[in-house]
Amino acid sequence: MNKYDAIIIGGGHNGLVAAAYLAKAGKKVIVLERRHILGGAAATEEIYPGFKFTVFSYVVSLLRPEIVRDLNLPKHGLTILPLESTITPLPDGDYLYRDIDHHRTLRNIARFSERDAEAYEEYSRSMYFMAKAVKYILGIIPPDPTSLKPKDLLGLLEMSKHFLGIGEEQFFTLFKLMTMSSADFLEEWFETDPLIATMSASGIIGTFLGPRSPGTAYVLLHHYMGEIDGVFRAWGFAKGGTGAISNSIAGAAREFGAEIRTNAPVSNVIVKNGKATGVALENGDEFLADIIISSLDPKLTFLKLVEENDLPSDLVESIHKFKIRGSSGKVNLALDALPDLSCIPGPGPHLRGAISISPSVDYIERAYDDAKYGEISKQPYIDVIIPSMIDPDMAPPGKHVMSCFVQYAPYELREGTWEQRREELGDNVVNALSEFMPNIKDIILHRQVLSPWDVEQSIGLSQGNIFQGELSLFQLFFLRPASGYAKYNTPIRGYYQCGSGTHPGGGITGTPGRLAALKILKEIN
Amino acid sequence: MPIPTPFHAKTSALTASHEWSNWSGFLAAVMYEPYHEHEYYSIRNSAGLLDVSPLYKYEIKGPDAVFHADRIMTRDITKCEIGQIMYTPWCDEDGKVIDDGNIARLGKDHFRITAADPNLRWFQDCGYGLESEVVNVSDELAALALQGPNSRKILKEIVVGADLDKLQYFWLTEAKIDDFPITITRTGYTGDLGYELWVHPKQAERLWDIIFETGTNYGLSPFGLAALDMARIEAGLVLIEVDYNSSHKAVIESQKSSPYEIGLGWAVKFGENKFIGRRALEEEKVQEPEWTFIGLEIDWVDLESLFSRKNLPPQVTGRASRAALPIYLQSDHIGQATSITFSPLLKKYIALGSVRTNAAKIGTPVKLEVTVEYTRQAVDAVIVKPKFFNPKRKRSLGTDE
Numbered sequence: 001m002n003k004y005d006a007i008i009i010g011g012g013h014n015g016l017v018a019a020a021y022l023a024k025a026g027k028k029v030i031v032l033e034r035r036h037i038l039g040g041a042a043a044t045e046e047i048y049p050g051f052k053f054t055v056f057s058y059v060v061s062l063l064r065p066e067i068v069r070d071l072n073l074p075k076h077g078l079t080i081l082p083l084e085s086t087i088t089p090l091p092d093g094d095y096l097y098r099d100i101d102h103h104r105t106l107r108n109i110a111r112f113s114e115r116d117a118e119a120y121e122e123y124s125r126s127m128y129f130m131a132k133a134v135k136y137i138l139g140i141i142p143p144d145p146t147s148l149k150p151k152d153l154l155g156l157l158e159m160s161k162h163f164l165g166i167g168e169e170q171f172f173t174l175f176k177l178m179t180m181s182s183a184d185f186l187e188e189w190f191e192t193d194p195l196i197a198t199m200s201a202s203g204i205i206g207t208f209l210g211p212r213s214p215g216t217a218y219v220l221l222h223h224y225m226g227e228i229d230g231v232f233r234a235w236g237f238a239k240g241g242t243g244a245i246s247n248s249i250a251g252a253a254r255e256f257g258a259e260i261r262t263n264a265p266v267s268n269v270i271v272k273n274g275k276a277t278g279v280a281l282e283n284g285d286e287f288l289a290d291i292i293i294s295s296l297d298p299k300l301t302f303l304k305l306v307e308e309n310d311l312p313s314d315l316v317e318s319i320h321k322f323k324i325r326g327s328s329g330k331v332n333l334a335l336d337a338l339p340d341l342s343c344i345p346g347p348g349p350h351l352r353g354a355i356s357i358s359p360s361v362d363y364i365e366r367a368y369d370d371a372k373y374g375e376i377s378k379q380p381y382i383d384v385i386i387p388s389m390i391d392p393d394m395a396p397p398g399k400h401v402m403s404c405f406v407q408y409a410p411y412e413l414r415e416g417t418w419e420q421r422r423e424e425l426g427d428n429v430v431n432a433l434s435e436f437m438p439n440i441k442d443i444i445l446h447r448q449v450l451s452p453w454d455v456e457q458s459i460g461l462s463q464g465n466i467f468q469g470e471l472s473l474f475q476l477f478f479l480r481p482a483s484g485y486a487k488y489n490t491p492i493r494g495y496y497q498c499g500s501g502t503h504p505g506g507g508i509t510g511t512p513g514r515l516a517a518l519k520i521l522k523e524i525n
Numbered sequence: 526m527p528i529p530t531p532f533h534a535k536t537s538a539l540t541a542s543h544e545w546s547n548w549s550g551f552l553a554a555v556m557y558e559p560y561h562e563h564e565y566y567s568i569r570n571s572a573g574l575l576d577v578s579p580l581y582k583y584e585i586k587g588p589d590a591v592f593h594a595d596r597i598m599t600r601d602i603t604k605c606e607i608g609q610i611m612y613t614p615w616c617d618e619d620g621k622v623i624d625d626g627n628i629a630r631l632g633k634d635h636f637r638i639t640a641a642d643p644n645l646r647w648f649q650d651c652g653y654g655l656e657s658e659v660v661n662v663s664d665e666l667a668a669l670a671l672q673g674p675n676s677r678k679i680l681k682e683i684v685v686g687a688d689l690d691k692l693q694y695f696w697l698t699e700a701k702i703d704d705f706p707i708t709i710t711r712t713g714y715t716g717d718l719g720y721e722l723w724v725h726p727k728q729a730e731r732l733w734d735i736i737f738e739t740g741t742n743y744g745l746s747p748f749g750l751a752a753l754d755m756a757r758i759e760a761g762l763v764l765i766e767v768d769y770n771s772s773h774k775a776v777i778e779s780q781k782s783s784p785y786e787i788g789l790g791w792a793v794k795f796g797e798n799k800f801i802g803r804r805a806l807e808e809e810k811v812q813e814p815e816w817t818f819i820g821l822e823i824d825w826v827d828l829e830s831l832f833s834r835k836n837l838p839p840q841v842t843g844r845a846s847r848a849a850l851p852i853y854l855q856s857d858h859i860g861q862a863t864s865i866t867f868s869p870l871l872k873k874y875i876a877l878g879s880v881r882t883n884a885a886k887i888g889t890p891v892k893l894e895v896t897v898e899y900t901r902q903a904v905d906a907v908i909v910k911p912k913f914f915n916p917k918r919k920r921s922l923g924t925d926e
Contacts, residue, residue: 065872069825074871081570082562082869101559132838239570347741349558392571392675392744 004028004259006291006520007279009266009305010499012040012459013242015295016249016260017513018498020071023256025521030287031250031258032279034265037243038250040295040459041466042508044243048446050396051334054241054387055448056455057466058403059083059354061226061235062509063245064138070514076251077244080236081390085353087341088198089436095343096194097350112192119189129170130177131224136162138225138511141519142478142486142503174221178473182216183361197358201381204407206466206506208327210368211361219471222505235354237390245508269294269305269495276306276495290494291520295513297461297468298322298481298501302490311491318482322501323475326452326464327371329409331429333402334395334446339386339437352389357382357432367408374414376425379432381407399445404429411452411463418453425449467506468499477503488516496520527552530578531667531729539747546750549641551579554749561755561844562869564748568715568756569870569914571744572673574736575753577714577721578729580626581640582666583648587657590634596801597651598628599784601794605630610695610710613792614784615647620805621772621781623647624765625789627712629697637662641765647773651801667729671736672719672756674916675743677923680720682739684709689720690923703735714753716760718918754845758866758877761820761912763787767847768818768863768877783809786879788818788911817885820911821852821862821876823893827905828874835898841867841874852880853892853903859884862893868913875913876906 006022008015011033023029037043041056060080068078085099096112098105110117136159143155163171176185182203186196202223203216210216226234238245250260264285269292270278278288294301302311302319338347341355358364358381367377383405388395395401409425426449433440452464461468469475478486481501488496498516500506527547530536536554544555553576556564567573585593595602600613607630614625626640634657638648648659671679681689687700687709697710705728713719724732737745757764765771772781783806784793793806825839832839845866852860860880867874876893884891887910892903 065825068872074873079566079570079870081566084560084563100562104559349563352563389744392742397678397742 002285002287004030004287004289006293007032007287007289008293008295008498009269009279010034010040010295011038011246011250011260011262012295012499013042013246013249013508013510014498014500014513015040015293016246016253017067017071017510018293018295018517019258019260020249020253020256021514021517022521023253023258024070029253029258031253031260032264032266032281032287033260033262034460035458036262038260038262039243039246041455041461042242042246043459044241047332047448048334051399051401051446052241052387052394053332053401053448054243054403055332056330056450056459057242057508058237058385058387058405059235060238060242060245060508061223062507064509064511064514065227067510067514071249071252073248073252076248076255077240078248079239079244081239083235083237083353083385083390085350086198086356087344087350087353088194088356088358089341089343090194090359091435093343095341096192096198097344099349099353109192109195112195113190116190116192116195123189126170126173127224129166130174130221131227133163133166133170133174134221134225135227137477138504138509141488141515142480144478144484144486146483177217177221179214180217181212181214182220183211183365185217185220193360194358197361197364198356200361201356201358201364201383204364204368204381205383205405206328207470207472208323208325208371208408208410210365212365213368215472218473218476222471222507237385237387239391239393241387241394242508249510266305269492271306271310271492271495274310275493291496291524292494293496293498293516293520295497295499297324297465297499298497299324299462300460301497301499301501306492306495315482315485315491322481323470323472324462324465324468325470326411326455326461327408328464328466329406329425329452330450330455331404331406331426332448332450333404333444335400335402336443336445337398337439338389338400339402339433339443340439342436342438351386353385355384357384357436371408371410374410374412376410376413376421376428377406377408378428380409380428382429382432384433404433409451411456418451422449422451422454425451468501469505471505476505480505488512488519530576531726532576532578532669532733535730535733536576536747544749548579548750549581553579554747556749556751557747561749561751564746564752565755565869567744567746567748568673568717568752570674571746572671572675572679572740573746573748573752574733574740575670575672575748577668577670578666580663580668581643581661582663583638583640583645584631584660584662585636585638585648585652585657586634586660587655588634589652589655589657590636593652593655593657594628594636594638595798597648599789599793599800599802599806600628601796601798602628602636603797607632608696608698610697610712612695612712614787614789616784616800616802616806617772618801618805619772619781620783620802620809621775622769622784622787622789623771623773625763627710629710631697642771642773665725666723667726667732668724669722669732669736670713670715670719671722672713672715672717674718674918675745676719679736679740679743679745680709681923683735693922694920702732705731707732714762715756716762716914716919717756717916718921751844754864755866755868758845758864758875759868759870759914761788761877761910763789763818763877764864768879782816783814785809785814786816786818813882815882816860816879817882818911819860819878819880819885820909820913821878821891821893821906822909823874823876824905824907825874828895831895831897831902831904837898849878850894852878852906853894854884854889859891871913873913877911880908
């Protein structure tokens, strides 16, 4: 009999984290994944023979250290290699290069503005306080501010104490981050356009907003919550791509006794008398459990897996309104040789870091202008890394893979369909790259283009939104994904959520999976 | 003033950090880049290249060479086959360790020894009355350590006349690279798959270039002593003058250690061999040594909480630390951590050290002294085996993969 303590729908990284924590606590757990491989958006696939693509997500910073420790992920193969630099090539042949060499970074910024070089240090210090302040948020289940339950009131009190305790200056900075646009926020500190542009790009990733749209500073902050080895804001590349992160979590989950099945698409959650009792696969197989956890996005969790009749109408309405607009695409390239940057020709450590096509704030804002009206950005913002420079096993010796995260690629096009226009996105990316890497067109062996529509088709993320819903203040914390249902719960008894559509949101954090599992364990034990 | 090694023209051109150390009187790069993390990861993730020319190298030759070497080493050298290498300590008459290193049997009556310290006089004295000679060949050999998971792949592309897939852990082979002769030993100080390459100094620069030409495709990076130190702590390999003192340099008796006390008891063999210090060690083995070499895993959550009381994130040494710290069991001082590092690979804060044998049980919860914002604190730690990282590839054959 297919009877379990808990069934997890979706083998993305959060589903796997939830499974591992539940299995570690002795529960009989099964993960059901629709695709042939695990990982959801954290997957590595050999798309072209010999070349491994970190197909969707590509870097890691936000994965919580407590999860790495609790699940002993290094034992299961997790190795996070440092990603130490960012280079922003400029149209005039110049460049802005920031790396782990502190003084060199300051000298490089000072070439543009001596004031900015000094501000850079102060900014880093300020962001340290911000990361420290929000780290607290990453460890708690959001209290409901409208509830009068003692637990919620206590939670709110603790939270206010925490935030009032961070100091006046920090509190105001935090408030600005919550409300401003990333460009405006950064312009309070800096005057160098390429610096502001590149830094503000962190504020637009995964959102359907431009660097000058209010609210993007929060997304900037979200990207600053990362912590590797006790160092805030450190970024890394998982050896083997982000799929290796998923596989290491799956390895831990299996060691704790969890069962994991691929090629097992769930069609719906079985609900009887307001209680979830199991799931049915598309092939009709049924699995039973008292606890069903969906790691899928809120649209699928509430509007596809269960009947709307089983939900209160106000929840149905808010999930319909939940903003999950896909805005980004991904272009993965198999390369015959290393790309040559015209600003720093030849190989070098700068190719082991990020290459940011973000020469100015206007450049990114114009890319957004296209998307606002349903167009693919003609000159897109691109965040490039060359995984094979960091982990040579990603490509055959001497060959390379290149991962290009692209914005903007609106899910809804004004004209045509993504099936018709997909390659246009690829062309725009390659053309934009060739401005700064003259040899790029000659070295491409294979090109994989993923529009948000393709992302939705392949891994199921609604509208291809990488965060399972935009990271806007109006759908964060106790509003993620909807008021009253931000504690990983649903109105259906025994039915829970643990995806990035819940607190604290997207990125490879593992936190939704962990917090959901801990909450469930508390409830049932 | 330290002098250059035969690779200096190559290494100095790459040492952007300008950070050098004095290794036995030679200039040795501490790190090439401004920060050593990438070099450290090259050892574990791709391949790294280290100039190990400053090692002392001696040869013992002559009809009595086996007998001579066997008098010195605690391992049973009579069992060392031609082409085999043994890692071994050597001791004084009281069974206290003088130094440790590799001994390679190059021929029937021909050995080569690597050592951290000068040992010519000791080795010669040990051969008193024997028909054998000890020669210092340090200046005749330039050496590189090519370490890491991709090291075999790189060598296979450039080496002629040797089957590297079949070369076993702690064996050697003669081969050719670009028409010059080279000795390849499957040895290293990183605890990973790796090789050490021995050539005449006039071939040194050419060897460096050839390795880099091919190695670049496999993520090869030069690495310095900072990265090496982290890797060898993960592998649980002792370092002279850090984890123990040479009995020839100790100024008080308690500074000396037997092989049992530094985790090298396994390398003491009481067979047909007759080595200096054997009688003392036979007694010690029965009685139980005073000290035991241990690994320590520091509790990160506890460390974090000590720092967070000062409103700080945990601060750990970015590099391996050689500043010894006391270890406590309840309030008793039971020993010291002598090498400490955060392992970026294992995501653990780890240490090697020694504690009194009666407190050395694996799993014993202890406390390690740490300094948090100028105040002395004690962090929770647990005694573990002194081997944190030991991948299969270290020993596996190319034909197994």
